[in-house]
Amino acid sequence: MTSSLRIAPRSPATAVTVSGPDVPAAGRRLSGLDGLRGLAVTLVVVYHMFPPVLQGGFIGVDIFFVISGFLITGLIVAEHEGTGRFSPRRFWQRRARRLLPALVPVVLVACTVAWLLGGDVLVGLGWKLFGAATFSYNWVSMAANSRYFGLGQPELLRNLWSLAVEEQFYLFWPLLLLLLLRIRRPGLRLALVAVLALASAAWMGIGFHPGSDPTRVYYGSDTHSFGLLIGAGLALLLRPLGSVAALGGAAAAASPAATARWTLAATRPWWGAAGVAGLLAAAIWLPADAATTYRGGLLLVSICTAVVIWAGAAGGRFGRMLDSAPLRYLGERSYGLYLWHWPLLVLMQLVAPFGRGPASIAATGLLTLALALAAAVISHRWLEMPIRRLGLRGAAVRLRARVTSRESAPGTLRRYRPVAALVLAAAAGLMLLAGTVASVVTAPTVTTAQAEVLRGQQALARAAGAASAQAARDAAGVAAEAGRGSNITAVGDSVMLASAAELQAEFPGIAIDAAVSRGMDAAPDILAAQRAAGTLRPVVLLGLGTNGAVDPDDLAAIMRVIGPSRGLIVVNAFADRDWTVGVNEELSDFSARRSQVVLADWSGAIAPHVDVLADDGIHPGSTGGAIYADSVATALKRLPGAGHSRAPGADTLQAFRVR
Template sequence: MSVHPKRLAGLDGLRGIAVALVVVFHFFPAVLPGGFIGVDVFFVISGFLITGLLIGERDETGRIALGRFWKRRALRLVPPLIPLVLILCTAAWLIGGDVLVGLGWQLVGAITFGYNWVSIAGSASYFSATAPELFRNLWSLAVEEQFYLVWPFALLGLLLVRNGWLRLALVAALALASAAWMGLLYEAVDPTRVYYGSDTHSFGLFTGAALALLLRRSGFPSGPAPRLAALLGRWRSRLGVAALAGLLVAALTLPDTGMVTYRGGLLLVSLLTAVVIWAAVRGPGFGPALDTGPLRYLGERSYGIYLWHWPVLVLVQAAWPAAGVSQPVLTGIGVGMLAGALTLLAAGASYRWLELPVRTTGVRGSIRRLNSRMTGVRGRFVLLGLVGATALFLTTGTTAALVTAPTQTSAQNEIERGEKAVDAAERQAEQAARRTSRPAASALDRPAPGDLITAVGDSVMLASAAELQADFPGIAIDATVSRGMGAAPDILAAQAEAGTLRPVVVVGLGTNGPIRASQLAAIRTVIGPDRELILVTAFAERDWTAGVNEDLARFSARHRQVELADWHAAIAPHTEVLAEDNIHPGPAGGRIYADAIRAALKRLAEPPPEPGLEVYRLPDPAGSAVPRPPLLLP
């Protein structure tokens, strides 16, 4: 008697497609911006297979042995995780730096299969590009394992319902409820909560379960009409191809943080996956076509590939500092190809020497088989010595990694330094305002350079705040993490309405995403024709950086009172002064950032009226005949 399902045509190939989508999304995000949907394809496959396995066991034996079911799941999932954690933690310790940050809570999440909820509780972001989270990909494994823990009990209850259509409707209702909950809780700023949550991201698992119930036909009063059945039979392969094409379109178009993804997009992906599975397993042609050699090879090793690909990428990026953002495409291709090769080697070894033996003979059987291949006392002694030495080294490395892990990344340290500088300046300004009553400015007053500058920016400007304050005393800085160009018009409009917007406006908001010409035009409209505008170029290993800088340069060239502060060109030869993320400046980098803005101010300046001084004369916003005092740049 066997309760193990036979191999179903097409599923290995579909797994291969799914893992390829995820890997390409992580390694080359510009190629497949929606490749993250591969995880949802895995969810549907898992829900389908697990439900079919449980129903098959009940049909054959009259019961579901929960202990045996969970043991099989553990033998499938846990053994590959042990070397993964030990090897990668040791490698992270040898590399050092930012890759060690948060390693303790990541291991807690991995060991408990609660990575998703541990991440949510710690406010970690799936979409953050500044924190090299080593085991981030284990969130989906946690969602599946939590499903495996709860679903057998729910299925036992459902199987008590004799009407098959009612059972199907109940499971479909669970899927729709999960998808609706995702749409309701979705937040555009950072959708990590709905992406990670087992409650909001289980609809793919329920969709697969519903398909398994439907194909079992147990308890259904009657099948479809003969004509409909014949029509579906004739169109099965075509529907499968169309659904697969729909998945590829989704992988090319769905945005990872966009509203359409979380309010229907991922549910549609799950439904399309269900159609592909149905077409593959219910008839000849389409299923075997999916199981082509390369796809089947990837599918059989998909678990190991998924486990290894992300942490290997993180470690390769940490060990291979960018050669310069002047060629981000070439650098990214090199990193991706090296990480891909290492991933295939690790996943292949795991499949050949660990997953297959444990799956076929169990842990003890695998040990006995290995022992039988070692002949003689000397061979066994060598084997035990190698295993013991390796285990000791990896255990020591993992322990050292946990002990030496810093509390936050170098980028976070620099951002925190900038936040402290801004907070201190604000407190000093408030104290000065309470102590003194400033008289009205006269035409002969010469304010400090920074008194005439409003700066609005992202975390790069924030990390440079102390140096900006040193170079431009009195500068007003409004900068925060993850801010994009789209936020600038509203921020500047609010300052203009409050009367706090100064004559020179510096905007540094190109790091976190593409920009549009309409956003720059809106900024120019808000600040008005009497204010000067300086746009700071971006420096980051991001696909959009080159386009952002081209747009900024084009806009500044078309407007007389707009100048470019070329941070990108200034910092490119000096990346050693940046944090490990190769984006955020330390003190030396902050001085380069301030110098880039100073150079832009000088280009806007009028010829100096006397030797030794460069004068930057500003128009009077009120239209007064009294000229505004010059901004002196020594």
């Protein structure tokens, strides 16, 4: 994305050369690349802003990786062949000139606005700024256990992970490429690059574990560099072969190999169209959590991208179609659009008045898209292009000359206008810098959801201490009065954990076993262990719908464990997650079909009171916890009566109704 490849004459055939900030433009510009960039950024933006539309839109990043590897390798090889040398220092300077003018304003503006808004978005921002400044965001994010495909804490600069992968690649690739260029056999060079790409893809497949979070293999520079290497291999492939498009019928008659190349050139548009179709199919159907994605899926996406580049670079109808005006316009501004769209979306979700339904997602996405596109256009026009062409000093000189040359204000006012513009720009920069520093200094250490979960953990710790003290009193013959919750065993996730204090207040003596990220599949084993230990009580309360879909087989296993003599209360879920509707429907049907099961409608109870939830819109505070406890109490009243038993752990109810 730093430069544009061009076809320039070198010999009777033509070869790929590069024009960048320091290389004079020669020949014609390779077609299709800006259009392909436009397609890539469109997929990413739609995936983030309108989640239900493209479940595989994240492949846009892999398209960018291939394009970047192709362009940068072509730049290095062209400079090395043209001058006999290559300067890594100048290469990295050009990278800085390309990246920083657009990146710095995004970071400063986003952090300052986040500071003004406050809340969870500031948590851990200092380390994330460090990752942005050092192009190590992917590793910093992994160290903080952030999840790319997760829906928890809003991560203001999450999209910088891909920039970090690219820049880490560019830190080592020029040096490695210079060693490869010492090998005189082009086929061997290409084979070595292909081996590196396959090794990276294989490492991703090995590191992915179905059912687990894929962030490590998705963020890792070691596991996600194959796209960059495939693009690099394509650049190396095109140079020794020359431009296949330049080979005509005379060349075709020269040899069978030339005939094959001519045939391949003639079918380029069809190959390119097939590559685009493959990319669109992956964007529509490739899931973020499936083994096929990480065990070959993203590799195929990168190969399809390379085919599209190869077909488009030859020009012709396919290249012109790919470079259609809308896609080319977006492609030329794709870097700024990619940078701006994510932090603006995070910030907009904090302040947008639209709510949480599908219509609100669309409204928030459209408004964010308009702002991101406007920011990208301004960045491209006033920052990226002037600095890329002239450097920072040259761009400043030209801007000053333009300001002073205008005659909208006469005399003295015109003389001081450049000074006023400079002062205003400096003041704005200082304000943004101060806001960024303040965002780090004032950032909370935990999210509001984490604080509520911690409050619940402390309540459980106090209850455990009280139980130990009561056990000592029981040993001394001092019996305690049974509390309203002494017949209830509760097993839940972080939502129940955040409500623990209120459950204990509503049902004194309740036994709560709740943990973060727990799903319904954990319940059968937990309940079976309690039954074996004789601690499973007559009424079982389950709140396990927040973290994933509910499998009917797990519900059947739960019923087998608790037996026919215990009552079961299932709490439905309230969370802005794909599986929530399905979870609630499954639990509603499950409770409706069984007389000993009732549903606690937490979702319906909390929906009118989302303001009492943490910033993630999922975990309750003290007021929300009271609503959670009330929904359980309401369900408990509907639980049918039963006989008595002598012990809470017996298989018949001791006191089925709790009063």
